[in-house]
Amino acid sequence: MMWRLVAVFAVIANGALAMAESVEFHGSGTTNPSKYFWKVLEMLEEQSRTPLLGSYRAVGSGTGQFEFVGETNPAGAYEPYSHFGAGDIPMGQSYFDGLDAAGKEMIHVPFILGAISFFHSVPSETLGTGGQLNLDPCTLAKIFQREITTWDHADIIALNPGLSVPQGQEIHVVRRVYGSSSTSLSSQYLDGACPGGWTIGVGKGNADSTDPSTPTAAPFWPSGTVPAQGSDGVSTYISSTPYSIGYLDAGHGHKDNLAEIELENADGVFLSSKEADIGAAALQLTLPAYDASWADVSLLNLPGATTWPITTFSYMYIRRDLSAFNQTAAAVKAFAQFILSDAGQSLVTDFAFDPLPASVQASATAALETLDIGTATPYTFETASSTQKGVGMGEYVISGKRRDYGEYERGVLMGQIEDLTAMVAELQAEVSSLASPSGSGAEDYETAEDYEAPTEDYEAPGAEDYETADLEDYEDGGSDAPKPMDVAAAALVFALLGLLLGIISLSLVCVTRRSMASGSGAHAKMVETTQV
Numbered sequence: 054m055m056w057r058l059v060a061v062f063a064v065i066a067n068g069a070l071a072m073a074e075s076v077e078f079h080g081s082g083t084t085n086p087s088k089y090f091w092k093v094l095e096m097l098e099e100q101s102r103t104p105l106l107g108s109y110r111a112v113g114s115g116t117g118q119f120e121f122v123g124e125t126n127p128a129g130a131y132e133p134y135s136h137f138g139a140g141d142i143p144m145g146q147s148y149f150d151g152l153d154a155a156g157k158e159m160i161h162v163p164f165i166l167g168a169i170s171f172f173h174s175v176p177s178e179t180l181g182t183g184g185q186l187n188l189d190p191c192t193l194a195k196i197f198q199r200e201i202t203t204w205d206h207a208d209i210i211a212l213n214p215g216l217s218v219p220q221g222q223e224i225h226v227v228r229r230v231y232g233s234s235s236t237s238l239s240s241q242y243l244d245g246a247c248p249g250g251w252t253i254g255v256g257k258g259n260a261d262s263t264d265p266s267t268p269t270a271a272p273f274w275p276s277g278t279v280p281a282q283g284s285d286g287v288s289t290y291i292s293s294t295p296y297s298i299g300y301l302d303a304g305h306g307h308k309d310n311l312a313e314i315e316l317e318n319a320d321g322v323f324l325s326s327k328e329a330d331i332g333a334a335a336l337q338l339t340l341p342a343y344d345a346s347w348a349d350v351s352l353l354n355l356p357g358a359t360t361w362p363i364t365t366f367s368y369m370y371i372r373r374d375l376s377a378f379n380q381t382a383a384a385v386k387a388f389a390q391f392i393l394s395d396a397g398q399s400l401v402t403d404f405a406f407d408p409l410p411a412s413v414q415a416s417a418t419a420a421l422e423t424l425d426i427g428t429a430t431p432y433t434f435e436t437a438s439s440t441q442k443g444v445g446m447g448e449y450v451i452s453g454k455r456r457d458y459g460e461y462e463r464g465v466l467m468g469q470i471e472d473l474t475a476m477v478a479e480l481q482a483e484v485s486s487l488a489s490p491s492g493s494g495a496e497d498y499e500t501a502e503d504y505e506a507p508t509e510d511y512e513a514p515g516a517e518d519y520e521t522a523d524l525e526d527y528e529d530g531g532s533d534a535p536k537p538m539d540v541a542a543a544a545l546v547f548a549l550l551g552l553l554l555g556i557i558s559l560s561l562v563c564v565t566r567r568s569m570a571s572g573s574g575a576h577a578k579m580v581e582t583t584q585v
Contacts, residue, residue, distance in 0.1 A: 054261055055356065062162065073488045074104075075104040075105070075106050076103060076104065076105050076106070076380045076381055076384050077101075077105075077106045077107070077381060077384075078105075078106075078107050078136045078137070078378075078381045078384040078385050078388065079107065079109070079110075079135055079136050079361070080107075080108075080109045080110070080115070080117075080135050080137040080138060080139060080369075081109065081110035081111075081112050081116065081117045081120050081121075081134075081135050081138060081139070082109075082110075082111075082112065082113070082114055082117020082118070082120075082121070082138045082139030082140050082370075083084065083111070083113065083114040083117060083139050083140045083141045083234050083367060084111040084112070084113060084233075084250075084283045084284045084285070085167060085234070085235070085284060085302040085304070085367060086139070086142055086164075086165060086167070086367050086404065086406065087109060087111035087402060088404055089165070089400065089403075089404040089406065090109040090139070091109060092400065092403075092404075093388070093391060093392060093397060093400070094107040094108070094109060094388070094499075095460070096391075096460075097387070097388060097391060099455060099456060099457040099460060100451045100452050100453060100454075100455045100456075100499075101432070101450075101452075101455075102446065102448060102449075102450060102452070103446070103448055103450045105314055105384060107384070107388065109139075111283065112231075113229070113231050113232050113233045113234070113257075113283065114139075114140030114141055114142055114232065114233060114234035114237070114257065115231060115232015115233060115257040115258075115259065116231065116232055117135075117139055117140050117370075118138060118140055118145065118148055118232075118370070119232070120134035120135045120138060121133055121134075121135055121137070121138025121159075121370045122138075122144075122148045122151065122152060124135060124148070124151055124419050127492045128161060130155065131151065131152060131155040131157050135370065135374075135391075136378060136381055136385050137369055137370060137371050137388075138369070138370035139368065139369050139370065139386050140234050140367070140368055140370065141167060141169075141234030141235065141237075141238065141302070141365045141366075141368070142237050142238065142257070142368075143347035143348050143349075143368065144159065144161065144163060144232040144346070144347065144348065144368075144370060145348060146346060146348040148347045149348060150346075150511065156435045157372060157374075158228050158344055158372070158373035158374065159344070159371065159372055159373060160343045160344050160370075160371055160373055160392070160420055160423065160424070161343055161347045161368045161369075161370065161371055162343070162368060162369040162371060162389055162417050162420065162421070163365055163366035163367070163368050163409060163413060163417055164366075164368070164369055164389070164392045164393060164397075164409065164417070165366070165367045165401045165406040165407065165408065165409065166331050166332055166335055166364065166365070166367075166406065166407040166408070166409060167302050167303070167304060167331075167364070167365055167366075167367055167406050167407070168302065168303040168304075168326040168329070168331050168361050168363060168364055168365075169235050169239055169242075169300060169301070169302055169303065169363040169365065170300065170301070170302075170303040170313055170314065170316065170325070170326045170363065171188070171193060171239075171299070171300050171313070171314040171316065172288075172289050172291055172297075172298070172299060172300075172301065172306040172308060172311040172312060172313050172314065173186060173291065173297065173298045173311075173312055173313075174292065174294060174296060174297045174298075174311070174312065174313055175204060175218065175295075175296055175312070176295060176296075177217075177271060177312070177513060179216060179217050179218045180213070180215065180216060181214070181215020181216055181217060181473045182215050183269055184215060185315045185323075185325075186216070186312070186314055187212045187213055187314075187315045187317070187323045188209070188314050188315070188316065188317070189212065189316075189317040190214065190242065190243055190246035190247040190250075190316075190317065190362075191246075191247040191250045192208050192209060193243060193247075193314075193316075194243045194247045194250045194251045195250070196226060196298060197222055197226055197228070197243070197274075197278070198251070198252065198253055198255075199223065199226065199275045199276075199277045199278065202223060202224055202277070203221050203222055203223055203224060204216070204218040204223075204224055204296060205218050205219075205221065205222060207218055217294070222296055223296065224295035224296060224297075224298060225279065225290075225294050225296055225298070226277065226278045226279065226297070226298055226299070227278070227279040227281050227286075227287050227290040227291060227294075227297055227298070227299035228258075228274055228278050228279070228280065228281070228287070228299060228300070229258060229280075229281060229282075229283070229286075229287065229300075230258070230260050230265045230266075230280035230281060230286075231258070231259055231260060231265075231282065232257040232259050232270070232281055232543055233257055233258055233352060234257065234365070235284065235300055235301055235302060235536060236256070236258040236272065236300075237255070237256060237257045237258075237439060238251075238353065238363055238365055239258060239300045239363065240254070240255045240258075240271070240272045241255050241351070242353050242354060242362060242363045245353060245354055246319075246353075246354050246362065249310055253271065253272045253273045253274065253275065254271025254272045254273055255271055255272065256268065256270055256271035256272060256501060258270055258271065258272055258273065258274075260280065260342050261551045265280045265282075266280050277503065281299070284302060284305045285305075286299045287299045287300070287301045288301060288305060288306065288309045288311060291311055292309060292310075292311060298314070303326040303327075303405065304404055304405025304406050306328065307326075307404070307405050308404075308405055313326065313327070316362060316363075317362075318354070318357075318358075318360055318361065318362045319354045319355060319356050319357070319360065319362060320356060320357060320360070321416075322358050322359075324359070324361075326361050328359070328505060329359055329360065329361035330357070330359040330360060331361050331407040332407055332410055333355075333357050333359060333360045333361075333412060334352040334355045334357075334361065334364040335352060335364070335366070335409075335410055336362055336410055336438075337352075337355050337356075337357075338350065338352065340413070340416070342562075343416070343417070343420035343423070344373060344420075344423065347368075350366075352364040352365055352366070353365075363437040365366045366409075367406075369389055369392070370388065371385065373423065373425065374425045374426060375424055375425060375426050375427070375429075376425050376426060376427025376428070376429075377427070378426075378427075378429075379427070379428075379429060380429045380430065381429075381461065382424075382425075382426035382427060383426050383429035383430060383431050383432055383449070384432070386421055386424050386426055386431070386432070387431075387432035387434075387451060388558055390418070390421055390422055390432075390434070391434070391451070393409075393414055393417055393418045393421070394418075394434070396436065396437075396453070398414060430448075430449045431449065432449045432450070432451050433447070433449065433450050434449070434450070434451050434452075434453075435451070435452040435453060436453045437453030437454060438453075440454065444556070461536070
């Protein structure tokens with residue numbers, strides 16, 4: 054027995070397949086692309102031969118910048134709490150200058166294009182022809198400053214003549230509570246697009262956790278607005294509170310099936326972010342060097358008939374010198390490299406973002422080569438479509454050939470859910486058609502008096518005397534008239550499909566949990582905590 058143990062240890066000590074320690078890296082920041090980050094982190098963990106453990110805390114851009122800069126960190130001034138940060142706004146000038154003065158250079162890495170938009174829960178039946186709600190920046194400014202408090206205000210009706218809301222219907226305004234890039238961008242936009250009309254200040258916002266309703270930093274929201282934490286909090290409030298309005302990243306709002314405001318852009322065109330060309334704004338700018346300040350970079354309210362007025366890059370904030378992080382330095386760089394790769398960019402549309410223009414993608418990728426990872430071994434990549442014999446089994450190779458079965462199974466289930474969702478939508482449309490008056494031949498008669506059911510076959514005594522009614526005898530559309538059983542059967546199938554969809558969704562959750570449990574168990578065996 055002893056000789057076997059000695060042999061095993063010899064192989065582990067000298068062989069190419071020696072077990073490597075887990076490499077951790079952790080970030081925090083904007084909530085908007087958090088689901089995209091989580092997806093990429095999961096993929097890297099699955100595809101790396103060396104155990105990787107990455108995490109991302111969705112806490113808002115303000116907190117993300119605070120933790121990345123670490124100005125007042127008890128461990129040392131300008132020592133980061135995180136390995137990387139992220140935000141939908143550039144690093145603030147004062148933060149950037151503080152890092153620079155402390156000899157802690159950083160780079161901005163734009164990685165996606167997103168849109169901030171305004172969403173509402175005004176019932177669709179009140180919106181009139183077209184089913185849309187138009188608002189310009191000055192009217193929005195008045196709404197969010199509580200100068201306009203009802204949906205039937207003259208300024209709103211002037212932009213929406215067909216709007217038929219109840220008289221005096223209150224507008225419920227929801228906004229972010231803690232430091233948020235969505236707040237910063239929205240307030241910048243309203244301030245710039247409505248000169249003199251925005252008076253409560255521009256900024257990320259903030260509040261004391263003991264009194265979240267009272268702002269401690271601009272914008273200084275008036276009473277009557279509802280504070281919410283994160284994009285999820287805003288979305289939940291809008292979806293659960295009729296006649297409400299709030300701002301959040303457009304992709305999140307669309308994923309949650311919220312109704313979007315048709316916003317007036319710089320060319321005076323009312324449009325939604327779905328109709329807009331999100332990338333148009335990015336191509337109008339000359340971007341600074343990646344290690345310079347980006348505080349003045351703005352994609353807000355730029356010209357163009359299809360340009361979206363509140364467009365932004367989402368950025369990763371990365372220290373130029375990562376050498377103190379040891380192998381974690383290489384993991385942070387690999388994470389950014391994958392996000393900027395064609396494979397990483399191809400995923401962003403799944404989360405309702407837009408990929409970078411090719412020129413920005415190329416220059417941002419080049420900027421990653423300026424990072425100092427010290428003695429860490431760089432990660433390389435093997436794509437799913439290109440096998441690297443031998444090399445692909447290297448210790449620090451992230452391979453698209455590796456997959457986790459849980460991820461595979463979720464992909465299969467998601468495909469089934471998409472197919473079922475399409476079937477349900479078709480069936481729902483058919484049921485609506487069968488149940489509608491136009492589908493029942495009602496156009497053939499104006500009133501009940503015009504309808505004459507054949508009575509000659511019917512005799513009052515006993516059911517045995519009744520003859521089967523022939524639909525051909527009816528004057529309301531003949532054999533094409535819907536049978537009540539058709540509607541009932543369709544409704545039954547609709548219900549069964551809904552049930553099946555629920556079962557598959559539950560299975561998806563179970564698979565996800567099983568995968569997470571399996572992954573965390575594997576990592577738990579070899580995690581070495583990295584102090585930052």
